[in-house]
Amino acid sequence: MTPIQETILNKKTTNTPIWLMRQAGRYLPEFREIRKNNPDFIKLCLNETLSSEVTLQPLKRFELDAAIIFSDILMLPYGLNQKVEFKKDFGPQLGDLNIEDLVKINETEFLKKLDPVYKSIKKVSEQNLINNKSLIGFVGAPWTLLVYMINKHSPKKELEKKFFENKNLIKKILLILDKFLKIHIEQQIKNGANVIQIFDSWAGLLDENDLPNYIYNPTLSLVDYVKSLSVPVICFPRGIKNYKNYCDVVNPDVVNIDYDVDPISISKLINIPVQGGLDPKVLLTDISNLKKQALKYLDIFKDHPYIFNLGHGVLPQTNPEMVDYLVKMVKDY
Numbered sequence: 001m002t003p004i005q006e007t008i009l010n011k012k013t014t015n016t017p018i019w020l021m022r023q024a025g026r027y028l029p030e031f032r033e034i035r036k037n038n039p040d041f042i043k044l045c046l047n048e049t050l051s052s053e054v055t056l057q058p059l060k061r062f063e064l065d066a067a068i069i070f071s072d073i074l075m076l077p078y079g080l081n082q083k084v085e086f087k088k089d090f091g092p093q094l095g096d097l098n099i100e101d102l103v104k105i106n107e108t109e110f111l112k113k114l115d116p117v118y119k120s121i122k123k124v125s126e127q128n129l130i131n132n133k134s135l136i137g138f139v140g141a142p143w144t145l146l147v148y149m150i151n152k153h154s155p156k157k158e159l160e161k162k163f164f165e166n167k168n169l170i171k172k173i174l175l176i177l178d179k180f181l182k183i184h185i186e187q188q189i190k191n192g193a194n195v196i197q198i199f200d201s202w203a204g205l206l207d208e209n210d211l212p213n214y215i216y217n218p219t220l221s222l223v224d225y226v227k228s229l230s231v232p233v234i235c236f237p238r239g240i241k242n243y244k245n246y247c248d249v250v251n252p253d254v255v256n257i258d259y260d261v262d263p264i265s266i267s268k269l270i271n272i273p274v275q276g277g278l279d280p281k282v283l284l285t286d287i288s289n290l291k292k293q294a295l296k297y298l299d300i301f302k303d304h305p306y307i308f309n310l311g312h313g314v315l316p317q318t319n320p321e322m323v324d325y326l327v328k329m330v331k332d333y
C-alpha cells in the first residue's frame with residue numbers, strides 16, 4: 001500500500017504524505033523549457049512522451065508521495081469536439097457549444113481523441129520513480145465543466161443570469177458529461193491511475209439551494225462510480241460554504257479543503273480523511289512564514305488522517321526551493 005492509500009484506507013495519522021496540486025507546471029524551469037518548444041498546450045497534453053516526462057519532473061526533485069498525470073480537466077470538452085485553446089495571460093478559451101453535435105459523439109471517437117492521455121498514464125505507471133507512490137488520475141466535476149462549456153472561459157466572481165436561461169440545455173449537457181466522465185475515469189484507472197481526484201473549482205459560484213441539482217447529485221454519481229471500481233476518490237469543491245454538508249451528501253473518501261475555510265472547524269466537524277488547505281501564496285513569502293503556516297496545518301490535523309497539499313495549485317511565480325523546503329518539512333514532522 002502507498003502512504004496515501006494508508007492514510008485513506010487505514011486512516012493512518014502518522015507520517016503525513018504530501019503531493020501538490022499543479023506540482024508539474026510553470027514554476028519548474030524544466031517544465032518551462034519543454035513548454036517553450038510546445039506552444040500548443042492541448043498538443044502537449046496529447047504527446048505521451050512529453051506529458052509523461054512532465055508528470056515525473058517534480059518527482060525527480062522532491063520526495064512527493066504521488067504523481068498527478070499531466071493533462072487538464074478541459075481535455076473532456078476537447079474529447080467531446082468542443083474547441084479548446086489556452087491563451088497566454090488569459091487562460092482557457094472554448095469554442096461555441098453545439099448540442100446537436102454533442103449528442104452525436106460516440107464512445108469510440110471520444111476514446112480515440114483522448115487515447116494519448118491514457119497511454120501517458122500507462123507510461124508513468126511503469127516507471128521505477130513511481131514505486132510506492134500513488135498515481136492520481138483526475139476529472140473536472142460536472143458543474144465546473146458545465147461552467148466552462150457554456151461560459152467558454154473562466155468566470156469572474158459570479159455567473160451572468162443568462163447562464164441558467166436554458167435549463168433544458170443544461171440538463172442535456174449534464175447527462176452527456178456523466179456518461180463521458182465515467183468513461184474517462186474508467187480508462188485512467190485501467191491504465192494505472194490508483195486514486196481519482198474530482199476538481200470542482202467553481203463550486204463556490206452557486207447558492208446553497210442550487211447545490212443538489214448542479215453539484216451534489218452529479219458528483220455523487222461519479223463518486224459512486226469510482227468507488228464501484230475499488231479506487232479511492234478525493235473531491236475538491238473549492239469555495240463551497242458548507243464542507244460538512246458536502247461530505248455528508250457526496251461522501252468522498254477524502255475531501256480537499258481550500259484556503260478560505262478554517263482548518264480547526266474542519267478537523268472537528270469532518271470525520272473523513274482531509275487533504276490540503278495551505279494557501280499557495282504562502283510559498284511566495286519566506287521560509288520562516290512557510291514553516292509557521294505549514295506547521296499550523298500539520299498540528300491541527302495531527303490526530304486526523306491527513307494528506308498534505310495546498311488550498312489550490314502551486315503558483316507559477318513559486319521558487320522551487322520553497323517547495324523543496326515544504327516537502328522536507330512535512331517528511332520530518
Ligand code: CP3
Binds near residue numbers: 025026069091138
Ligand atoms: O500538476 C497538476 O496538477 C496536473 C495537471 C493539471 C493541469 N490542470 C495542468 C495545467 C490539473 C490537475 C489541472 C486541473 C485544472 N485545469 C483545473 C482544476 C484545478 C484548478 O486550477 O482550479 C482547472 C479549473 C483547469 C482549467 C485550466 N487549465 C485553467 C483555468 C488554466 C489557465 C490558468 C493557469 O493556471 O494557467 C489551465 C492551464 C493549465 N493546466 C496549465 C497547466 C500546467 C498552465 C498551462 C501553461 O503552461 O501555460
